[in-house]
Amino acid sequence: MNGVALITGASRGIGRGIALELAKLGWDLIINYASNRSAAQQTASDCTSIAKAAGHSIRAEICQADIASAQDRQGLLEFTKTRFERLDLLVNNAGVAPATRADILEATEESFDRLININVKGPYFLTQLVARFMLERTGADFPQPSIRPKIITVSSISAYTASINRGDYCIAKAALSMLTPLYAARLAEDGINVYEVRPGIIATDMTSPVKEKYDKLIEAGLTPIKRWGAPEDVGKADAAIARDLLPFSNGEVINEDDRFHMRRV
Numbered sequence: 001m002n003g004v005a006l007i008t009g010a011s012r013g014i015g016r017g018i019a020l021e022l023a024k025l026g027w028d029l030i031i032n033y034a035s036n037r038s039a040a041q042q043t044a045s046d047c048t049s050i051a052k053a054a055g056h057s058i059r060a061e062i063c064q065a066d067i068a069s070a071q072d073r074q075g076l077l078e079f080t081k082t083r084f085e086r087l088d089l090l091v092n093n094a095g096v097a098p099a100t101r102a103d104i105l106e107a108t109e110e111s112f113d114r115l116i117n118i119n120v121k122g123p124y125f126l127t128q129l130v131a132r133f134m135l136e137r138t139g140a141d142f143p144q145p146s147i148r149p150k151i152i153t154v155s156s157i158s159a160y161t162a163s164i165n166r167g168d169y170c171i172a173k174a175a176l177s178m179l180t181p182l183y184a185a186r187l188a189e190d191g192i193n194v195y196e197v198r199p200g201i202i203a204t205d206m207t208s209p210v211k212e213k214y215d216k217l218i219e220a221g222l223t224p225i226k227r228w229g230a231p232e233d234v235g236k237a238d239a240a241i242a243r244d245l246l247p248f249s250n251g252e253v254i255n256e257d258d259r260f261h262m263r264r265v
Helices: 013-024 037-053 070-084 109-135 167-177 179-190 208-219 231-242
Strands: 004-007 028-033 060-064 089-092 150-154 193-199 252-256
Touching: 004 013, 004 070, 013 028, 013 037, 013 089, 013 150, 013 231, 028 037, 028 070, 037 060, 060 070, 070 109, 089 109, 109 150, 109 167, 109 179, 150 179, 150 231, 167 179, 179 193, 193 231, 231 252
Parallel strands: 004 028, 004 089, 028 060, 089 150, 150 193, 193 252
Antiparallel strands: none
């Protein structure tokens, strides 16, 4: 029996990279998307193909939901219950950047509210719903010894790196980072480990507008390895957690940023 993972915002970018890596391990997948149905369908199809090539037979189903909406979050959980009857891994990946990058002296409340609702409130309360569902299963037989319920939240180096032209994004990611220690402390005694994977400069649609800027910074030595990160880099970190390779780590931040966070002199 395969493990079951729900990945939010999995139609493109980092979420897609995570889905593909989990498919290689033989996980059944719920591919959540907000609006791009065709991209979600393509990701699901690619996941089943890559799993088959690795010798696995999986189910990869898509489900539309805006995680900023309480009704949609509930619908996403009900979809999971109906189609799979259980959930072994939640990956909180869905998130948005500001529609317009603006200096913090000019940024609007509308943009701030949008980012808080999608990037913070959505995953916080989706995790609450999923944790309650997982608690119904604790103590039950799991598909394999390595498949114990887990929760991963994908954040960003913007949680601690000041970008004055997208302060709302930085504030949202900093708040999101507190989700992991909170839920880790609450769920540890029930055997549910909670992790944060913190990507650095990753090549996605979201970062494409600043490609030229970061090309120059990376070449100048911003990070020790002079290349952009790729979605599969983040996916491999999530896959390691999914495989239960970090059983004695809980509430931890896994930095996937080529040591961007490392101070150097």
